[in-house]
Amino acid sequence: MSIPVKLEAFEGPLDLLLHLIDKNKINIYDIPIVEITDQYLEYIQNMKVKDMEVMSEFLVMAATLINIKSRMLLPVEVKEDEDEVDPRQELVDRLLEYKMFKYVSDKLRDKQDDAARVLYKPPTIPDEIADYKEEIDVEELIGDLTLTKLQEIFNSIIKRNFNKIDPIRSKFGKIEKEEINLSEIFIHIQEYGIRHKVFYFRNLLDEQTSKMGVIVTFLGILELIKQGRVKIEQEYMFDDIKITYLATSIIKMEEDGF
Amino acid sequence: MGLKEVEAQLEAILFTIGESIELERLAQAVEHDQETTKKILHNMMDKYEDESCGIQIIELDGAYQMCTKPSLYESIIKITTIPKKHVLTEVLLETLSIVAYKQPVTKLQIESIRGVKADHAVNKLVEYNLICEVGRLDAPGKPILFGTTEEFLRCFGLQSLESLPAVNPEKVEDFKLEAEEEAEQLTLDI
């Protein structure tokens, strides 16, 4: 199925879902979950924006849909005194509420257009009156506010701010794309080996800037030892490792090499 | 002081100030009680309905403001340019509707209805002075509660929140009946 509409055009997951329901001409109260879920996922896969924030909002809905789908596929355990709840009910309620707000926001837009036809006049207060500055009785304004109370207010703001921080997720670092290509480094080590025949492990590391680079290089050497393509010597603990390259060809890293 | 003179005073005040003024302040200025002042104002509002009048008085949540009649918009823009109002995107309008009908409401509640983050929309609406902070919810974290402003009423031509367009309950009922009928036939033919 081709996707004629770009996902970016939707305000959010509910908007997209309503669009699908509308397009398939289905009753909102009887959503064919399998079909809608498949279509929904197809939209997400075609999403141009790879913005994590936006993407995650759509993914939450995808998960909800899949959850409903699986619940509907499971055999229903019939309990006599319990009313059978359609797994789709909650979703239907949300969609209806959202639909209602879309409906009233249209009405409000009309109202806004009408109201924009009414014009106002800027104040024309004579200068001598406009300059009049009202004396504000600060003491009266402060009333029975005490310093203790002010401090309590401040403390509660600070406390609120700690509560706002998600102590688990705030410790997560930034997720960055892995820039190190394992098989490339593996081949690079072998090329280096062919060129130099005998070299030290430290020489190899000179070219690696990140911790991950060092680890991967080390793993690469281990793999070459396993395959009998290099011989290593180390005179004493923590001394540099002397590597002798024995092979004359370059092999590719096995898929499950590491 | 005669009634006519009070009318003249109120007219002059509303004209000069240009902005909305609370009934309380108007009453103080004309030295009458609020009840009487309100009656006089509404009497004036009736008079302004005459087709030879180009101006009107509108009520905004207990405050009064003088403005032109909408029917004269075309004549006015012929000789003057009107500053552009903020264009409200779909997102902003949806968020604003939720605040208007659900107020006081927290950002989280808005987000759960729309299914997307509301930070940007809420900040923009606050910046446009269409919504404002009205308090804190007594819940963990004391989240901010938002409500609509007087500017909101003015921008949408509403006298008060009561004049918000009604959400047609019949329509919702119709949906529900329909669904129930279908639910009876519902088998697991997913």
Place this chain on the structure above:
Amino acid sequence: MGLKEVEAQLEAILFTIGESIELERLAQAVEHDQETTKKILHNMMDKYEDESCGIQIIELDGAYQMCTKPSLYESIIKITTIPKKHVLTEVLLETLSIVAYKQPVTKLQIESIRGVKADHAVNKLVEYNLICEVGRLDAPGKPILFGTTEEFLRCFGLQSLESLPAVNPEKVEDFKLEAEEEAEQLTLDI
């Protein structure tokens, strides 16, 4: 187009413009010749003479302007000098406490602590003479730094800022621990 409608148009135009406007432009707007327009304007001027009218139209060298009648000057003064009710709302109190304990502080810093725009609150507190500009931050854009005023100190019976009770650093640690404990609780629940 009826005479009444032209009157309404002229009234709306004069009201919106607020300043004086030449007969020529008025005539163009209402699509009548200058002679007729002038006649209509003078007809309106007569009507406005009624004592229940607070506004009038004056002629200034072939131009027309809407303004209030001089006799109503007193009433206008009264409305502008009626003291408004001032209260420290929750928003203002929170903002004031942040300025008091974090000073000198920029608006942006206040906003990041409270999570919403602070323009209105900061302006109000400046107007109330509780906070004031105390300098500029040496950062891009040189944002204004706010601090509390002498009036603030005086009202709370403080001699100087030093006597402002510092926020107990232990307490801050407590908050942190509390938050972490709650988080652990959460992980257990999962």
